[in-house]
Amino acid sequence: xxxxxxxxxxxxxxxxxxxxxxxxxxxxxxxxxxxxxxxxxxxxxxxxxxxxxxxxxxxxxxxxxxxxxxxxxxxxxxxxxxxxxxxxxxxxxxxxxxxxxxxxxxxxxxxxxxxxxxxxxxxxxxxxxxxxxxxxxxxxxxxxxxxxxxxxxxxxxxxxxxxxxxxxxxxxxxxxxxxxxxxxxxxxxxxxxxxxxxxxxxxxxxxxxxxxxxxxxxxxxxxxxxxxxxxxxxxxxxxxxxxxxxxxxxxxxxxxxxxxxxxxxxxxxxxxxxxxxxxxxxxxxxxxxxxxxxxxxxxxxxxxxxxxxxxxxxxxx
Amino acid sequence: xxxxxxxxxxxxxxxxxxxxxxxxxxxxxxxxxxxxxxxxxxxxxxxxxxxxxxxxxxxxxxxxxxxxxxxxxxxxxxxxxxxxxxxxxxxxxxxxxxxxxxxxxxxxxxxxxxxxxxxxxxxxxxxxxxxxxxxxxxxxxxxxxxxxxxxxxxxxxxxxxxxxxxxxxxxxxxxxxxxxxxxxxxxxxxxxxxxxxxxxxxxxxxxxxxxxxxxxxxxxxxxxxxxxxxxxxxxxxxxxxxxxxxxxxxxxxxxxxxxxxxxxxxxxxxxxxxxxxxxxxxxxxxxxxxxxxxxxxxxxx
Numbered sequence: 001x002x003x004x005x006x007x008x009x010x011x012x013x014x015x016x017x018x019x020x021x022x023x024x025x026x027x028x029x030x031x032x033x034x035x036x037x038x039x040x041x042x043x044x045x046x047x048x049x050x051x052x053x054x055x056x057x058x059x060x061x062x063x064x065x066x067x068x069x070x071x072x073x074x075x076x077x078x079x080x081x082x083x084x085x086x087x088x089x090x091x092x093x094x095x096x097x098x099x100x101x102x103x104x105x106x107x108x109x110x111x112x113x114x115x116x117x118x119x120x121x122x123x124x125x126x127x128x129x130x131x132x133x134x135x136x137x138x139x140x141x142x143x144x145x146x147x148x149x150x151x152x153x154x155x156x157x158x159x160x161x162x163x164x165x166x167x168x169x170x171x172x173x174x175x176x177x178x179x180x181x182x183x184x185x186x187x188x189x190x191x192x193x194x195x196x197x198x199x200x201x202x203x204x205x206x207x208x209x210x211x212x213x214x215x216x217x218x219x220x221x222x223x224x225x226x227x228x229x230x231x232x233x234x235x236x237x238x239x240x241x242x243x244x245x246x247x248x249x250x251x252x253x254x255x256x257x258x259x260x261x262x263x264x265x266x267x268x269x270x271x272x273x274x275x276x277x278x279x280x281x282x283x284x285x286x287x288x289x290x291x292x293x294x295x296x297x298x299x300x301x302x303x304x305x306x307x308x309x310x311x312x313x314x315x316x317x
Numbered sequence: 318x319x320x321x322x323x324x325x326x327x328x329x330x331x332x333x334x335x336x337x338x339x340x341x342x343x344x345x346x347x348x349x350x351x352x353x354x355x356x357x358x359x360x361x362x363x364x365x366x367x368x369x370x371x372x373x374x375x376x377x378x379x380x381x382x383x384x385x386x387x388x389x390x391x392x393x394x395x396x397x398x399x400x401x402x403x404x405x406x407x408x409x410x411x412x413x414x415x416x417x418x419x420x421x422x423x424x425x426x427x428x429x430x431x432x433x434x435x436x437x438x439x440x441x442x443x444x445x446x447x448x449x450x451x452x453x454x455x456x457x458x459x460x461x462x463x464x465x466x467x468x469x470x471x472x473x474x475x476x477x478x479x480x481x482x483x484x485x486x487x488x489x490x491x492x493x494x495x496x497x498x499x500x501x502x503x504x505x506x507x508x509x510x511x512x513x514x515x516x517x518x519x520x521x522x523x524x525x526x527x528x529x530x531x532x533x534x535x536x537x538x539x540x541x542x543x544x545x546x547x548x549x550x551x552x553x554x555x556x557x558x559x560x561x562x563x564x565x566x567x568x569x570x571x572x573x574x575x576x577x578x579x580x581x582x583x584x585x586x587x588x589x590x591x592x593x594x595x596x597x598x599x600x601x602x603x604x605x606x607x608x609x610x611x612x613x614x615x616x617x618x
Binding site for chain 2: 026028030031032034035037038039041042043044045046047048049050052053056063115118121123127129130131132133134135136138139140141142143146147148149150151153155156158161162165191195196199200202203241248252254255258259273276277280281282286289290293294296297300301
């Protein structure tokens with residue numbers, strides 16, 4: 001991946017030039033001049049904030065106070081003490097995030113694979129259907145949130161309207177009560193992002209050599225056997241990628257819950273990001289919020305690592 | 318044995334790939350019907366909510382929650398909601414539209430300029446510290462974005478950018494994705510043209526602007542579309558750094574519209590349509606770039 005200019009040179013060097021002379025020539029400062037505009041932005045809004053956040057989390061950082069005294073690890077330890085100011089709310093929101101992730105990931109990993117298998121066939125209008133299934137993904141969460149709040153609303157919502165038409169008059173409280181609120185949040189997320197995962201699977205499917213399927217045909221394998229023994233093993237790296245990406249995306253859930261349920265009922269659908277944003281950017285207690293964001297980040301990194309390990313050991317057996 | 322290419326219209330093959338065409342004629346046509354039925358159901362699931370949004374936006378606000386609520390044809394068909402969006406000062410949707418457009422274009426242009434310059438240096442020039450700089454930039458791709466939320470809020474506040482479009486245009490241009498993406502693309506370009514330009518006396522800047530950038534047009538177009546879509550749809554950041562009505566972008570404004578209009582769904586849906594149409598048009602135009610860039614992301618993983 002990181003082929004340096006010097007390594008690549010001999011292969012490309014023209015016949016008339018000394019092989020190891022760096023061509024094209026440039027002054028010592030030139031590369032840095034090319035880099036400076038980006039590096040200013042990178043340092044200012046990525047590198048420095050990543051470190052600055054740690055510094056904030058070690059202070060009693062309150063935007064509204066005249067000064068922000070150092071308080072060591074107190075922002076972290078309060079989250080692990082039952083009497084800590086934010087402990088209950090924070091772990092509640094982590095639990096909500098966990099529930100959403102556990103409920104959404106199985107659908108977001110399997111349903112797109114089914115759709116990808118369908119679009120992977122050759123049929124007229126394939127490009128149109130592929131685009132139609134992907135279209136919701138290009139809309140922002142704000143549009144999707146408003147739309148589903150409307151579709152699922154108890155008054156004038158078309159979902160309950162159709163349910164009434166087919167004789168179900170219970171008018172499920174889609175956005176105000178559990179478990180309906182979770183069902184709604186998972187369903188809208190599947191509708192919104194299914195196309196994204198399906199496209200990744202589709203590329204993976206097209207990467208599997210057709211000869212493998214032909215060999216399976218010669219062996220008399222049925223559809224299910226081919227799926228089990230050719231398609232799934234061929235998709236393994238793509239599956240790992242989709243699984244990891246989807247877990248991270250679900251754990252980052254914010255807009256759906258913010259717009260559709262607004263944490264209801266009783267903050268049970270308030271996710272970790274909602275809690276971090278609320279403490280840091282509404283209550284202006286940045287120290288505590290920064291500490292929470294690092295804890296969430298560490299949890300997510302650990303989950304990703306476990307994920308990779310599980311898949312690797314599976315591969316060995 | 319037949320291959321996929323040999324049988325372009327065969328829809329009866331197994332779901333996992335090309336299969337020997339088996340079964341009687343009757344079972345084949347049953348399967349064909351089932352296949353198209355599945356496609357139809359899926360299409361309805363994905364397209365109907367979007368159509369419902371458009372249909373509702375043309376309904377009469379008072380009729381929408383009574384007799385006309387579940388009708389797919391607005392009766393009366395009216396543009397009242399769009400007129401309200403233009404005339405009512407408390408939710409200036411078209412102002413938000415312009416803000417979003419300005420922020421999206423500004424952010425995209427900034428990303429294209431700084432990322433392509435940095436990517437060129439990292440792909441083609443040789444200098445001390447290159448590996449370290451590239452490694453550091455790529456390493457930050459793996460940091461979850463919410464980690465930057467609190468510190469960047471304070472940095473933007475120090476810069477005096479709260480409640481201004483600068484907060485939407487500049488910070489996200491520090492992201493590593495574009496540099497990584499373009500650097501990979503530049504590395505695949507043949508060097509011969511650049512070398513020929515240097516022999517003709519061109520300096521690095523000329524090589525970059527006259528040779529590399531024109532060759533990289535497809536990659537730049539893809540990055541532009543992805544950057545614009547991301548910026549246009551961003552929600553978490555704008556709702557906290559923008560406050561006053563005239564300064565909002567569409568996603569932040571739509572949230573206000575929802576709380577202000579409560580059950581006036583035709584009005585809310587009209588706002589959602591205004592926010593959707595530009596990205597849907599962009600998607601229709603640049604469908605291949607968007608879908609291929611998503612597809613490629615998985616093959617590397």
